[in-house]
Amino acid sequence: MRAGPAFEFPPEQADTLKKAVRLEWLTLAYIASAVVLLYLTMGSSQAMRTTFFDDLISLAPSIAFLTAARMARRKPDKEHPYGFHGAVSIGYLTASLALVAMGAFLLFEAVSKFAAHERTTIGGMELFGHTLWAGWPMLAAVAYSGLPTILIGRAKLKLAPKINDKVLFAEADMMKADWQVALATAIAVLGVGLGFWWADPLAAGLVSLSILHDGWKNTGTAVSDLIDRRPRKTDQSAADPLPTRVQHWLEKLDWVEAAEVRLREEGHVYFGEAFVTPKDGTRLLPEKIAAAIRGAKALDWRLHDLTVTPLRDLKEPLEPDEAPQRA
Amino acid sequence: MTRAFHRLLAASAVFALIAGCEEVPRDSHGTLERVRRSGELRVGVTHDPPWATLDGGRVAGGIEPAIVERFAASLGVRPRYVTGAESELMEALHAGKLDVVAAGLDKTTAHKKRGALTQPYLKTTLGSVPEGEKAAPKQRVLAVSQGESRLLYTLDRFLLARKPQWRALARAEARP
Numbered sequence: 001m002r003a004g005p006a007f008e009f010p011p012e013q014a015d016t017l018k019k020a021v022r023l024e025w026l027t028l029a030y031i032a033s034a035v036v037l038l039y040l041t042m043g044s045s046q047a048m049r050t051t052f053f054d055d056l057i058s059l060a061p062s063i064a065f066l067t068a069a070r071m072a073r074r075k076p077d078k079e080h081p082y083g084f085h086g087a088v089s090i091g092y093l094t095a096s097l098a099l100v101a102m103g104a105f106l107l108f109e110a111v112s113k114f115a116a117h118e119r120t121t122i123g124g125m126e127l128f129g130h131t132l133w134a135g136w137p138m139l140a141a142v143a144y145s146g147l148p149t150i151l152i153g154r155a156k157l158k159l160a161p162k163i164n165d166k167v168l169f170a171e172a173d174m175m176k177a178d179w180q181v182a183l184a185t186a187i188a189v190l191g192v193g194l195g196f197w198w199a200d201p202l203a204a205g206l207v208s209l210s211i212l213h214d215g216w217k218n219t220g221t222a223v224s225d226l227i228d229r230r231p232r233k234t235d236q237s238a239a240d241p242l243p244t245r246v247q248h249w250l251e252k253l254d255w256v257e258a259a260e261v262r263l264r265e266e267g268h269v270y271f272g273e274a275f276v277t278p279k280d281g282t283r284l285l286p287e288k289i290a291a292a293i294r295g296a297k298a299l300d301w302r303l304h305d306l307t308v309t310p311l312r313d314l315k316e317p318l319e320p321d322e323a324p325q326r327a
Numbered sequence: 328m329t330r331a332f333h334r335l336l337a338a339s340a341v342f343a344l345i346a347g348c349e350e351v352p353r354d355s356h357g358t359l360e361r362v363r364r365s366g367e368l369r370v371g372v373t374h375d376p377p378w379a380t381l382d383g384g385r386v387a388g389g390i391e392p393a394i395v396e397r398f399a400a401s402l403g404v405r406p407r408y409v410t411g412a413e414s415e416l417m418e419a420l421h422a423g424k425l426d427v428v429a430a431g432l433d434k435t436t437a438h439k440k441r442g443a444l445t446q447p448y449l450k451t452t453l454g455s456v457p458e459g460e461k462a463a464p465k466q467r468v469l470a471v472s473q474g475e476s477r478l479l480y481t482l483d484r485f486l487l488a489r490k491p492q493w494r495a496l497a498r499a500e501a502r503p
Contacts, residue, residue: 117421119473126446133480194351194352
């Protein structure tokens with residue numbers, strides 16, 4: 001059996017991936033340290049608790065990215081003729097669902113605390129033999145967990161489209177917006193300090209909503225990917241022009257009368273089919289088709305595998321004449 | 328980048344301003360202020376030796392009444408005791424009818440959603456142990472009315488600064 005190509009990325013993209021993997025390990029280490037700090041300082045504040053879980057669950061996309069990046073590079077074999085590119089989409093769906101579950105859980109907690117009129121109280125905390133208001137260490141932990149993520153998020157946002165990695169993009173997009181979570185939590189802590197206990201469940205509710213929203217949005221994208229929707233750009237802003245480009249390129253070949261192209265995403269890369277109508281009297285068709293496949297793949301690294309099917313007429317029905325039977 | 332950065336800068340400036348004033352933390356309902364003005368700290372106690380011993384509905388001794396007396400004295404006020412079961416006292420605390428509950432609570436109390444727990448003032452195996460269970464060291468705490476961060480912070484500071492005193496009280500109670 002003919003398996004798909006054995007590589008995932010050309011050299012330039014492989015370099016970008018290496019950078020992204022390094023950044024991702026850095027993210028893991030940094031978030032883990034932030035999670036510990038938040039846990040140690042959170043006290044009875046629901047906003048702090050929510051930020052803690054927000055950080056904890058943000059490890060999921062990082063882990064999904066690292067696992068998928070490793071998986072997707074495996075070479076195709078007899079059992080897996082299309083390779084392992086789909087691992088990226090599976091990782092993406094898993095991480096998105098984790099966000100949905102976490103957001104819903106935290107929103108429920110915030111609402112029930114508010115409904116039960118549990119008034120957040122922040123007292124003292126012993127630190128190096130001194131007792132200080134526990135709100136100050138909370139603010140320090142929030143600043144530590146919120147500010148560097150903006151920079152890391154921005155760095156990843158630049159890399160993601162280069163390797164067409166949606167997990168990386170979604171994660172970077174969320175990290176970039178993390179300062180809003182930090183700010184909401186800081187306002188909640190200070191609000192409690194100024195005697196407005198309700199600032200805490202309110203901020204917790206808002207942060208939970210944003211987690212839920214992120215999860216919902218990304219679950220939608222991940223599901224669409226898995227059901228092979230027409231490819232969209234990495235940032236989801238518009239349809240990817242690549243299928244049309246391939247079609248135009250085929251139509252310009254001197255032996256092609258008409259062409260149609262459909263592509264689907266398998267993680268970072270695209271697979272797909274082209275149907276072409278050769279002009280009358282075309283000779284050496286198999287050679288021409290092989291050349292067309294090679295040429296089309298040279299258009300963009302993401303076009304991983306293409307099959308070209310010659311048809312007399314693009315509208316020609318290909319359904320069987322009788323209802324198919326199971327062999 | 329710059330817009331987000333400026334917002335953060337502005338936010339930090341606001342925080343620094345708030346940090347500069349002595350008023351943080353404040354109570355939601357001004358409890359500490361009220362206690363100081365009225366000269367009376369409303370304390371819920373329950374009979375649970377050695378934490379508190381009641382005799383005929385009156386406080387007769389125990390570690391926690393001793394702590395509460397000293398705390399009230401540090402504020403220049405006197406405690407007024409209300410007795411009852413732990414769950415009743417915690418409900419009254421949540422309703423704002425009490426300021427402090429000293430009911431032999433530990434950090435894992437089932438009623439912790441009805442009051443704001445202080446920092447542990449003592450870790451000890453002292454106290455009643457349910458039948459069939461081993462005496463495990465527990466973190467002893469008091470509770471104040473929720474939302475009253477100033478009162479909680481003031482009591483936390485008082486408790487944490489005097490841990491040797493509380494250990495001495497516990498040693499005295501442990502002696503038969």
